[in-house]
Amino acid sequence: MNDPATLLAELVRIPSVGGSPEETLIQERLAGWMSAAGLEVDHWPIDLDELTGRPDFPGMEAPRTRAWGLVGRLPGTGGGRSLMFNAHVDVVPPGSSPAWGGDPFSGRVEGDRLYGRGSCDMKGGLVAALTAVEELAGDRPRGDVVVACVVGEEDGGLGTYALLDRGWRADACVIPEPTGLAVVPAAAGALTFRLRVPGLSAHAARRASGVSAVEKFLPVFTALRELETRRNTGADPLFARWDLAYPLEIGMVRAGDWASSVPGELVAEGRIGVALDESPERARRAMEEAVGRACDADPWLARHPVTVEWWGGQFAPARTTDAAFVAAMTDAAQGAEQWAAPYGSDLRLLTAAGIPTVQYGPGDVDLAHAPGEHVPLSQVREAARALTRLAVRHCA
Structure with a gap:
């Protein structure tokens, strides 16, 4: 069997940032791995124009001119239940933080840790799944195993x-x-939004004759922090380990076009968490109402209100109600604890399709999207063993 660390380092060194050519390159590499491992491979071009035009399309923020799907199937011997391992290969940009200590896609190993963007989120989990399938290929279960x-x-x-x-x-x-x-049998939702805060441009030397969009954003930001507090009161007990179950954050702010001018517009983009069992529509309405109240309390914004746009990723919340499968994964993970994720994931698409789904993998979610991202190799190997145990029992 191949060493998981070697494969993981190779995959981390492919900088598969969402929308980049390497997002396609890593699929090609993985298709080759699957074929060499004896899996039946389905590697197809995704019709972006057709899918993105559908009303139920879940959103896309990274520009793409092409994208590829990839599935490898280990056929069972017949008569058993099937099991899918679903892992994403795209990663977020690494940024320029000195915390990386060099190449953010190095895949370097220090003791038990393998470093690099995507090592934790979630190429470590992908390699655990591939390792499990490679192990299962030597003694196939009755049901199919799909990666x-x-x-x-x-x-x-x-x-x-x-x-x-x-x-x-x-x-x-x-x-x-x-x-x-x-x-993790449940995940909150997350909706991407854009705020446009109007101001009035003027020469900075005569700033009193203008209206700063930056200044007018401040009461809106305060209102959003207050909304976040209200929305996190009485969160589902599955979120008890988190300080915030449903975070609301502004991730990007752009304002003005000249250093010595009063900024005439501010654009802020962020995400709002959607509570378990809450509809995305209700979450959108709650935010729009909070922004509206902040505008009503300000004479300028009352006449020139902030606009709210919903774009990009739109993650609904979801939970798996199949207690037997949750218990099976927990048993295969040797009594692991359970909690709900405060972020959106593909769990909601799979459960909506009627597929009982849980999240389970190596690495600390606090390191995902962070500088110095890494994953313990011991956890990658333990996750592979747990996924193998699950497949042997579930697919029997």
Whole structure:
């Protein structure tokens, strides 16, 4: 059997940032791995124009001119239940933080840790799934085991949406996201938004004759922080380990076009968490109402209100209600703890398709999207063993 660390380092060194050419390159590499491992391979071009035009498309933020789907199937001997491992291959940009200590895609190993963007989120989990399938190929279970490598998860769920559209299904699914080897049967939602705050441009030397859009954003930002507090009161007990179950954050702010001018517009982009069992429509309405109240309290904004746009990834919340499968994963993980994820994931697309799904994988979610991202190799190996145990029992 191949060393998981070697494969993981190779995959981390492919900088498969969402929308980049390497997002396609890594699918080609993985298709080759699957073929060499004896899997039946389905590697197809995704019809972006057709899928993105659908009313139920889950959103896409990274510009793409092409994207590829990839599934490898280990056929069972017959008569057993099928199991899917669903892992995304796209990663977020690494940024320029000195915390990387060099190349953010180095894949370097220090002791038990393998470093690099995507090592934790979630190429470590992908390698755990591939290692499990490689182990199962030597003594096949009765049911099929499917490995789905998907693109576009970070910015909406393009890959899993295309996978389901192509007709791929299984009796149950594990997403090996970084959970620290805990079992995660539920995930909050997350909606991407854009705010446009109007001001009035003027020369900075005569700033009193203008209206700063930056200044007018401040009461709106305060209102959003207050909304976040209200929305996190009485959160589902599955979120008890988190300080915030449903975070609301502004991730990008742009204002003005000249240093010595009063900024005439501010554009802020962010995400709002959607509570378990809450509809995305209700979450949108709550935010729009909060912004509206902030505008009503300001004479300028009352006449020139902030606009709210919903774009990009639109993640609904979801939970798996199949208690037997959750228990099976927990048992295979040798009694792992359970909690809910405060972020959106492809779990909601798979459960909506009627596939009981949980998240379970190596790595600390606090390291995902962070500088110095890494994954413990011991956890990658333990996750592979747990996924193997699950497949042996579930697919029997």
